[in-house]
Amino acid sequence: MREPPSVLVESPPAVEVLSAHKTYPNGTVALQPVDLAIQEGEFITLLGPSGCGKSTLLKMVAGLLEPTDGRLLLWRKPVAQLEEAGKKMAFVFQAPTLMPWASVESNVRLPLDLAGVPRAEAAPRVADALALVGLAKFAKALPRNLSGGMQMRVSIARSLVVQPQLLLMDEPFGALDEITRHKLDSDLLELWRSKKLTVIFVTHSIHEAVYLSNKVVMMAARPGRIVEQVTIDEPYPRTPDFMVTPRFAQYAKHLQDSLLRASQENDEEALS
Numbered sequence: 001m002r003e004p005p006s007v008l009v010e011s012p013p014a015v016e017v018l019s020a021h022k023t024y025p026n027g028t029v030a031l032q033p034v035d036l037a038i039q040e041g042e043f044i045t046l047l048g049p050s051g052c053g054k055s056t057l058l059k060m061v062a063g064l065l066e067p068t069d070g071r072l073l074l075w076r077k078p079v080a081q082l083e084e085a086g087k088k089m090a091f092v093f094q095a096p097t098l099m100p101w102a103s104v105e106s107n108v109r110l111p112l113d114l115a116g117v118p119r120a121e122a123a124p125r126v127a128d129a130l131a132l133v134g135l136a137k138f139a140k141a142l143p144r145n146l147s148g149g150m151q152m153r154v155s156i157a158r159s160l161v162v163q164p165q166l167l168l169m170d171e172p173f174g175a176l177d178e179i180t181r182h183k184l185d186s187d188l189l190e191l192w193r194s195k196k197l198t199v200i201f202v203t204h205s206i207h208e209a210v211y212l213s214n215k216v217v218m219m220a221a222r223p224g225r226i227v228e229q230v231t232i233d234e235p236y237p238r239t240p241d242f243m244v245t246p247r248f249a250q251y252a253k254h255l256q257d258s259l260l261r262a263s264q265e266n267d268e269e270a271l272s
């Protein structure tokens with residue numbers, strides 16, 4: 001019998017981590033087997049004490065690190081076959097890592113230059129990416145003439161220029177002052193919504209995690225593992241006003257207790 005036409009085929013998860021674990025060649029067990037599914041369009045934050053494997057997990061999703069065992073799938077394909085699924089990913093690191101001698105627009109164009117995209121085709125994409133991060137007027141500037149927050153915007157524009165569906169961000173705003181960080185957090189949420197991105201975001205900040213995410217994945221160290229997943233059941237768009245609500249405080253308290261437990265286990269195991 002044929003299926004009734006009303007049955008909807010669910011879209012596959014954007015990211016699946018299937019019993020993936022990582023032991024570095026020196027024997028450090030950075031991650032015990034991790035299972036995690038991220039749906040398309042989610043904003044997920046990885047939170048946890050230093051050394052719990054957040055960066056390791058993110059780099060495995062990016063295909064920058066091989067798991068010791070287990071699998072990682074993006075739209076049901078191995079990471080290396082992502083483009084066959086018609087998808088792209090981009091990685092934003094903590095430091096903006098810009099070429100100091102090159103203009104802002106040349107920095108943003110770099111991934112397109114590396115992919116051999118002709119200049120005429122690249123130019124409007126670079127302009128669009130700069131406009132998205134509010135730097136249209138700074139295309140000709142050199143990085144050293146920009147503030148730290150603006151340099152990070154250039155780095156984000158450079159990731160957006162490839163038109164990714166998946167954005168991986170490893171503590172991108174960790175080195176910025178609080179006001180700049182709040183502004184970039186708000187702008188990132190707007191980008192995420194308007195571009196329908198799937199985002200995995202690493203942070204040490206409980207407040208940033210609650211403000212941004214659909215779901216916070218809490219990790220613990222020695223060895224690194226996932227200990228809790230907390231859904232932040234709060235509608236978007238979120239404004240900074242959310243941060244002064246009792247609900248925000250409840251989420252932050254819950255995560256703070258969880259982080260404390262994760263860190264104490266850490267310390268106890270380090271002492272034993």
Ligand SMILES: Nc1ncnc2c1ncn2[C@@H]1O[C@H](COP(=O)(O)OP(=O)(O)OP(=O)(O)O)[C@@H](O)[C@H]1O
Nearest residue numbers: 024026028030049050051052053054055056057224
């Ligand atoms: N290349 C490497 N070789 C050996 N051990 C490593 C390597 N990279 C990371 N580690 C170790 O693996 C564990 C997890 O590191 P990772 O950087 O993933 O943690 P993290 O949660 O991102 O830490 P942080 O919050 O401090 O950035 C740590 O004990 C770290 O010292």
